[in-house]
Amino acid sequence: MHDRRDRARSLIRGLYAITDAELMPELDFVTRAEAALRGGARILQYRDKSADIEKRQRQAIGLLSVCIRHGATLVINDDVLLARRIGAPAVHLGQGDMSIQDARAVLGPEVLIGVSCHNSLELAIKAQLAGADYLAFGAFHASSTKPEAVIAAPELLHSARRQLSLPLVAIGGVTPENGGFLLRAGADALAVVSGIFAAEDIEAAARRFARLFSSQA
Ligand SMILES: Cc1ncc(COP(=O)(O)OP(=O)(O)O)c(N)n1
Numbered sequence: 001m002h003d004r005r006d007r008a009r010s011l012i013r014g015l016y017a018i019t020d021a022e023l024m025p026e027l028d029f030v031t032r033a034e035a036a037l038r039g040g041a042r043i044l045q046y047r048d049k050s051a052d053i054e055k056r057q058r059q060a061i062g063l064l065s066v067c068i069r070h071g072a073t074l075v076i077n078d079d080v081l082l083a084r085r086i087g088a089p090a091v092h093l094g095q096g097d098m099s100i101q102d103a104r105a106v107l108g109p110e111v112l113i114g115v116s117c118h119n120s121l122e123l124a125i126k127a128q129l130a131g132a133d134y135l136a137f138g139a140f141h142a143s144s145t146k147p148e149a150v151i152a153a154p155e156l157l158h159s160a161r162r163q164l165s166l167p168l169v170a171i172g173g174v175t176p177e178n179g180g181f182l183l184r185a186g187a188d189a190l191a192v193v194s195g196i197f198a199a200e201d202i203e204a205a206a207r208r209f210a211r212l213f214s215s216q217a
């Protein structure tokens with residue numbers, strides 16, 4: 001457990017890119033994801049809501065292989081069984097997804113589990129107690145990817161930093177312009193979909209986010 005938590009502290013920091021089926025055509029799905037890694041993303045989440053199990057497995061395996069090549073961490077969104085099948089190092093669970101305890105039973109002691117806590121410190125405290133390895137808060141800004149997401153105040157990151165020990169991820173409408181503020185408020189990682197994958201030049205877009213972290217050092 002301490003081993004895993006230490007690993008989470010070193011791996012869950014920096015730019016956290018999240019894939020999007022609408023912005024990333026199947027034909028060059030993995031190529032686009034790799035461009036984000038070349039631009040400096042350290043974490044890559046496979047987020048796909050389709051029911052096509054074969055496509056999902058093929059894409060997830062493709063992402064795992066580019067992540068390994070770039071020394072980045074692959075996170076599988078929602079689908080704990082897919083993560084186990086392909087040997088992914090991390091999963092992300094929402095409040096309506098599998099429980100942390102059930103996911104841990106399926107995945108074993110090594111795999112990192114991240115949890116969505118929306119705008120709630122209470123959910124975050126519960127998730128930490130239940131064995132989560134990182135906590136995600138947001139949306140901090142309106143998100144075209146998830147317009148229904150509740151809005152969180154950046155002060156939440158200050159409180160979470162004071163009261164919790166896990167790495168904190170900020171998500172929702174994050175841009176290179178507003179990302180620095182979220183980092184100063186306490187985020188360890190910035191999770192981004194459209195700011196990276198809707199860009200004409202994905203690598204350059206990722207690099208603009210990645211610079212926020214080097215200027216923090
Ligand atoms: C890093 C990160 N944070 C939050 C979410 C949202 O998860 P969830 O609430 O389960 O919603 P969906 O993404 O599954 O629609 C996330 N995926 N990643």
Ligand SMILES: Cc1ncsc1CCOP(=O)(O)O
Nearest residue numbers: 143145146172173192193194
């Ligand atoms: C999955 C998710 N959860 C809260 S906001 C969001 C989407 C973030 O996407 P974008 O970076 O395009 O706002």
Ligand SMILES: [Mg+2]
Nearest residue numbers: 078093094097
């Ligand atoms: Mg989910």
